[in-house]
Amino acid sequence: MRHQQQVKKDIDSLKITKIKETGFHFNKTLKILFVLFGRVELITLDQYVVLNIGDVYVLNENELVSFLSSGSNSVLIAQSPPNTKGKDCYRFKQIHPLSVVDKKAHEEVVKGLVLPKNHQSLVAIMLRHQILFSEKSLSKKTTECSKCEDVLDYINKHYTTDISLKHLAEHFITDKYIISHKFRKYFGFSIYHYLKEVRLFHSACQLKSSTDKIMDVALDNGFPSLRAFNQSFKEKFGLPPLTFRKKDKMNQVMDEQEDPVLFFQIEQLTAGIIDQHLLEKIKEQPYDLFG
The missing domain is CATH 1.10.10.60 (Homeodomain-like)
Structure with missing residues (x-):
C-alpha cells in the first residue's frame, strides 16, 4: 500500500489490565489488544467487535471507540507513544480479530507481545503480513472549528x-x-x-x-x-x-465457567516459547510490564 512505508511506530508501553465499560471517547494512541482471558466488546463508528481469549485487535490513534461491559477480563495492551507533533496519523483497517484472519501471522504477533525483546517490531510484523492496511486519516485541527x-x-x-x-x-x-x-x-x-x-x-x-x-x-x-x-x-x-x-x-454463564488463567493457551500460541518472568507478572495483574 502507498502509505505503508510511512508508518513508523514503536511500542513504548506494555501492560496487563482489565478493560471496563466506557462511553465513546477518542483513543489517543495506537494500541494493540491481546485478550488473556474473558471477553471484550467494543464499538467503533464502523463496527461492533467481540474479542475472545487469544484474539488480537488494533485500536487506531484518534479513533472513536467505546467498550461495553463484558464481565471479568484481562488484556495485554501494547501502546505506541502519543503523537505530539500534530502530524497526520495513519490508521489500520481490521474487520476481524487477528486470530480469525491469519493463524500464522497471529502467532508471530502474539510472540512479539509476550516476549518483551520483540515488541518493537509489532507494527512491522503486521504490515509485512498485510493483515492491516494503513491509510491517511483525518487529523484533528483544533483551530478549524471551536464549537x-x-x-x-x-x-x-x-x-x-x-x-x-x-x-x-x-x-x-x-x-x-x-x-x-x-x-x-x-x-x-x-x-x-x-x-x-x-x-x-x-x-x-x-x-x-x-x-x-x-x-x-x-x-x-x-x-x-x-x-x-x-x-x-x-x-x-x-x-x-x-x-x-x-x-x-x-x-x-460461559465466562463464569471459563478458566481465568491463560498460561497454557499462551504457550500454545507461542509454540512453547514464553518468558517465565512475564508469566509471573501476568499473575499479578494489572501490571505495567515496562515498570
Missing part, C-alpha cells in the same frame, strides 16, 4: 432528547448547515451518525444491565419508535435487541 467539540459533548449529555440540526443551531447560535458541515469536516462523520452511535451504545448497556422492555429501552435512549430502534440495532450488532440480550446472558 465542534462542544457539540459532541452536548450530544453525549442530551442523547435521550429530541436532537435535531435546527435545535443544535439554535442552542449554539449558528446556522444548521454550517454546524453540520463543520462537524463532519472536523471529525470525519456526521452529527446524526454520532448521535445514533451514542444512543446504540447506551441501549446495549441498558439491555445488558436491566430487564426493561425493549420499547422502554428504545424510548429511554432517544429512538422515536420501536421499529427505528430494532432496525438500527440490528444493523450495528447483527442481532435484534432481544436476541442480543439473551446471547449476553449465555455469554455471562
Whole structure:
C-alpha cells in the first residue's frame, strides 16, 4: 500500500489490565489488544467487535471507540507513544480479530507481545503480513472549528432528547448547515451518525444491565419508535435487541465457567516459547510490564 512505508511506530508501553465499560471517547494512541482471558466488546463508528481469549485487535490513534461491559477480563495492551507533533496519523483497517484472519501471522504477533525483546517490531510484523492496511486519516485541527467539540459533548449529555440540526443551531447560535458541515469536516462523520452511535451504545448497556422492555429501552435512549430502534440495532450488532440480550446472558454463564488463567493457551500460541518472568507478572495483574 502507498502509505505503508510511512508508518513508523514503536511500542513504548506494555501492560496487563482489565478493560471496563466506557462511553465513546477518542483513543489517543495506537494500541494493540491481546485478550488473556474473558471477553471484550467494543464499538467503533464502523463496527461492533467481540474479542475472545487469544484474539488480537488494533485500536487506531484518534479513533472513536467505546467498550461495553463484558464481565471479568484481562488484556495485554501494547501502546505506541502519543503523537505530539500534530502530524497526520495513519490508521489500520481490521474487520476481524487477528486470530480469525491469519493463524500464522497471529502467532508471530502474539510472540512479539509476550516476549518483551520483540515488541518493537509489532507494527512491522503486521504490515509485512498485510493483515492491516494503513491509510491517511483525518487529523484533528483544533483551530478549524471551536464549537465542534462542544457539540459532541452536548450530544453525549442530551442523547435521550429530541436532537435535531435546527435545535443544535439554535442552542449554539449558528446556522444548521454550517454546524453540520463543520462537524463532519472536523471529525470525519456526521452529527446524526454520532448521535445514533451514542444512543446504540447506551441501549446495549441498558439491555445488558436491566430487564426493561425493549420499547422502554428504545424510548429511554432517544429512538422515536420501536421499529427505528430494532432496525438500527440490528444493523450495528447483527442481532435484534432481544436476541442480543439473551446471547449476553449465555455469554455471562460461559465466562463464569471459563478458566481465568491463560498460561497454557499462551504457550500454545507461542509454540512453547514464553518468558517465565512475564508469566509471573501476568499473575499479578494489572501490571505495567515496562515498570
